[in-house]
Every structure is written in C-alpha cells, then in structure tokens.
Amino acid sequence: AQTVTQSQPEMSVQEAETVTLSCTYDTSESDYYLFWYKQPPSRQMILVIRQEAYKQQNATENRFSVNFQKAAKSFSLKISDSQLGDAAMYFCAYLDTSGSRLTFGEGTQLTVNP
Amino acid sequence: ETGVTQTPRHLVMGMTNKKSLKCEQHLGHNAMYWYKQSAKKPLELMFVYNFKEQTENNSVPSRFSPECPNSSHLFLHLHTLQPEDSALYLCASEKGDYSGNTIYFGEGSWLTVV
Numbered sequence: 001a002q003t004v005t006q007s008q009p010e011m012s013v014q015e016a017e018t019v020t021l022s023c024t025y026d027t028s029e030s031d032y033y034l035f036w037y038k039q040p041p042s043r044q045m046i047l048v049i050r051q052e053a054y055k056q057q058n059a060t061e062n063r064f065s066v067n068f069q070k071a072a073k074s075f076s077l078k079i080s081d082s083q084l085g086d087a088a089m090y091f092c093a094y095l096d097t098s099g100s101r102l103t104f105g106e107g108t109q110l111t112v113n114p
Numbered sequence: 115e116t117g118v119t120q121t122p123r124h125l126v127m128g129m130t131n132k133k134s135l136k137c138e139q140h141l142g143h144n145a146m147y148w149y150k151q152s153a154k155k156p157l158e159l160m161f162v163y164n165f166k167e168q169t170e171n172n173s174v175p176s177r178f179s180p181e182c183p184n185s186s187h188l189f190l191h192l193h194t195l196q197p198e199d200s201a202l203y204l205c206a207s208e209k210g211d212y213s214g215n216t217i218y219f220g221e222g223s224w225l226t227v228v
Binding site: 032042047103 | 219
C-alpha cells in the first residue's frame, strides 16, 4: 500500500521569505500523480500544485514550486515570497494511475509571521 | 468555490438519530468520494463512486450508508453513530476517467455526535 509521510507537523516563516515543506512517499508504481493541497481555517481543501511522475520537469504555479525527486521518492513544496494568506495546513497527496485512491500525508501546519 | 457543495455545513446528532449528509457537484464529473477528517489524523477515504457505481468501500462500518442516485449527487446516511464518528466529512469529485485528474473538494460537513 502507498504511504505518504510529512515529517514536519508545524513550520513557520516570515512574511516575504521562502519556506520548503517536505514530503516523502512509498510506492512500487512507476507512474502516478502527486499533489499539494492547502486547507485554510475555512477547511476548504484547495489544490496548490500537481505533478505527473512521468514528467521530469518540476511543476510551478506562481510562487509555488516543487522539487520532485523520483528516485528518492521525495516531493517538497517551496513557497516563495510568503504571504499572510498562505497560512494553512498543507497536505501532500499521492494518486495512483487507477485514479480512485488519493492518499494523504498527515499535514504540515504553516504559520506566516508578519 | 470549487463546484462541490455540501449540506449541511454543521450537524449535531444524538447516537440514536438518523440523518444524512448531501453533496452535489456542478462540474460534470463522474466520480465522487467521501473522506473523513478527524483531529490529528490524515484524511481517510471512505467510499468511491464512479458512474453511480460504488467502486471502493474502505472497510467503513455499516452505520455509514452511502447513496449515489446520479453522477452529480452523493449522500451519506448516518444512523446509530458513536461519539468517535465526530469529524469533518469531505465530499470530492473528479472526472472519473482514471487519468490522474485533480480531485475537487467541498467545504465539508462538521458532524458532532452527542
């Protein structure tokens, strides 16, 4: 079974600084998808970024980028120029190619300090 | 607004009550999901429906009974629940074509069992 591990329960960053959230996963598959979701206090799960395992290029979305290391099974999220609105719980998630089971990590609570 | 709407947003019920959670998606998706989010635990997949057929039941107790009358609606019928069932219940949907599409979540239904 696939597992997703986020080893940082809490992280903090100063406004305008950069922070990196870690995620590792375990799978025997060669083709899969990885996601970072953000859950603010409203509890709405919002997609931040998506990576397809067969693509070597790291995904980027504005201030958000990932460092995808397939051999190491690592998928970290970098947030640049952090803003107060970035404060939330961030979840790393894995989706296999059958597409029916999205497996989440435990989450990392990010605090942004003004 | 992700196109996935859940009602009610908050529900308090006694252990002998029968209630239902409703989810509706306006995205033209064919797959719908129920997830449970408890404090200090990763999101747990409960049920998956694809084209109205249940494709996954993640060993969920029978006191939770899902219903998917069509691809746009998903219900979770609740009866004789336990206090430990108190949690945030998240509905989600995606295209359902097993191509690693993004899963979109509703805002969740907070359930408290007293």
